[in-house]
Amino acid sequence: DQQVKQNSPSLSVQEGRISILNCDYTNSMFDYFLWYKKYPAEGPTFLISISSIKDKNEDGRFTVFLNKSAKHLSLHIVPSQPGDSAVYFCAARPRSGGGADGLTFGKGTHLIIQP
Amino acid sequence: KAGVTQTPRYLIKTRGQQVTLSCSPISGHRSVSWYQQTPGQGLQFLFEYFSETQRNKGNFPGRFSGRQFSNSRSEMNVSTLELGDSALYLCASSQMRAWGETQYFGPGTRLLVL
Numbered sequence: 001d002q003q004v005k006q007n008s009p010s011l012s013v014q015e016g017r018i019s020i021l022n023c024d025y026t027n028s029m030f031d032y033f034l035w036y037k038k039y040p041a042e043g044p045t046f047l048i049s050i051s052s053i054k055d056k057n058e059d060g061r062f063t064v065f066l067n068k069s070a071k072h073l074s075l076h077i078v079p080s081q082p083g084d085s086a087v088y089f090c091a092a093r094p095r096s097g098g099g100a101d102g103l104t105f106g107k108g109t110h111l112i113i114q115p
Numbered sequence: 116k117a118g119v120t121q122t123p124r125y126l127i128k129t130r131g132q133q134v135t136l137s138c139s140p141i142s143g144h145r146s147v148s149w150y151q152q153t154p155g156q157g158l159q160f161l162f163e164y165f166s167e168t169q170r171n172k173g174n175f176p177g178r179f180s181g182r183q184f185s186n187s188r189s190e191m192n193v194s195t196l197e198l199g200d201s202a203l204y205l206c207a208s209s210q211m212r213a214w215g216e217t218q219y220f221g222p223g224t225r226l227l228v229l
Contacts, residue, residue: 036220102150102161102163105159
């Protein structure tokens with residue numbers, strides 16, 4: 001059973017417009033959420049994170065929104081640039097209680113920025 | 116600071132062999148996690164080490180094992196390789212932030228089992 005779901009395998013957005021990447025989760029114990037960007041043949045690159053005590057976190061062109069009641073989060077990229085074309089992964093982990101749990105990843109969304 | 120480094124970057128083995136992968140975390144990071152990435156299953160958590168102790172383990176068979184040294188460098192070992200072990204193996208080191216840990220990934224080791 002997938003605990004973190006990215007239902008759009010791909011998304012095409014025009015350069016300069018807003019890219020919105022969505023992620024749903026089922027585990028109510030998840031407390032900390034991260035977005036990663038991945039190019040082929042490279043490891044994932046951390047973009048932005050949010051904890052469950054917040055509903056929005058912003059870093060430059062990237063904003064993550066968290067809706068806990070809907071168990072949904074989204075990543076907004078404004079404005080979208082050609083270099084943003086990559087696969088984006090949503091990841092989540094529970095609150096650490098003495099030990100740490102590994103991240104649970106979604107399957108990724110391939111974002112394509114069109115000129 | 117240098118990022119997470121992994122060696123080797125590429126590896127070809129045959130079924131039944133064993134393999135050891137190495138990971139050096141970002142300087143000052145004490146936690147190292149390992150993940151397997153395949154086209155079908157995506158990124159899956161293998162295990163995490165902190166201060167030379169395995170702190171958590173994902174749902175993988177006992178053929179997958181690891182260890183961490185006193186300098187925080189970590190190795191992952193897979194014994195009796197199977198074709199299905201072909202994957203990208205990623206290592207990540209963790210940094211504590213105000214609201215939790217953030218993991219930074221290395222470039223990965225691509226393992227091909229023939």
